[in-house]
Amino acid sequence: xxxxxxxxxxxxxxxxxxxAAMEGLAPRERLAVRLxxxxxxxxxxxxxxxxxxxxxxxxxxxxxxRLDAQLGEMRQLAATANALRDQASGQVIGRAAALRAIEVxxxxxxxxxxxxxxxxxxxxxxxxxxxxxLAQWLAQVRLNARVVPVEAxxxxxxxxxxxxxxxxxxxxxxxxx
Numbered sequence: 001x002x003x004x005x006x007x008x009x010x011x012x013x014x015x016x017x018x019x020a021a022m023e024g025l026a027p028r029e030r031l032a033v034r035l036x037x038x039x040x041x042x043x044x045x046x047x048x049x050x051x052x053x054x055x056x057x058x059x060x061x062x063x064x065x066r067l068d069a070q071l072g073e074m075r076q077l078a079a080t081a082n083a084l085r086d087q088a089s090g091q092v093i094g095r096a097a098a099l100r101a102i103e104v105x106x107x108x109x110x111x112x113x114x115x116x117x118x119x120x121x122x123x124x125x126x127x128x129x130x131x132x133x134l135a136q137w138l139a140q141v142r143l144n145a146r147v148v149p150v151e152a153x154x155x156x157x158x159x160x161x162x163x164x165x166x167x168x169x170x171x172x173x174x175x176x177x
Contacts, residue, residue, distance in 0.1 A: 084142075093146055098173035101145035108137040112162075121150065122169040128162030138167075147171035 022030055093101075102122055106113055112129040115122060126134070141147055147169045154165035 092172050095174055098145040098147060102141055102147070102169065105137055105140040105144060108140055109133055120170060120175045122147070122174065124167045124169065126154070126167065127164050129164070131161055131163060134163055141169060146173045
């Protein structure tokens with residue numbers, strides 16, 4: 001006995017049509033259709049559930065190695081930061097020694113910088129200074145003179161990869177003793 005409903009859902013209507021089509025097939029053909037549907041279901045299960053998980057599992061060692069490398073870099077940066085913090089909290093050098101250290105470090109700028117002393121600050125004017133030289137110079141004045149940039153007005157220069165402008169250095173080492 002078949003049920004017929006005028007308000008059947010689209011899924012129910014599709015299912016009834018499929019059952020009617022299956023009834024019209026020979027037993028051997030019904031078996032072939034069921035087998036094909038099972039294979040299609042297994043293929044969908046593989047593509048949607050198992051293959052992505054398998055791919056993630058196979059990529060895990062590479063990701064783990066990459067994250068270990070990043071962790072090593074982070075630990076190295078933390079050690080450098082701690083060393084700089086320990087050095088900065090060390091003994092303060094005198095004003096004369098700090099000024100000498102800044103003057104010596106000016107050679108790093110390869111003639112692209114001019115230094116002038118303004119009270120408890122040192123102003124350095126830069127003209128097309130290469131970024132690498134500027135970074136190295138800043139590291140030297142921080143470590144050797146124990147001063148830091150307190151103000152900087154820098155612009156990208158017209159020369160390839162050059163910086164122009166001024167950097168004001170200050171710190172306890174430059175204050176009047």
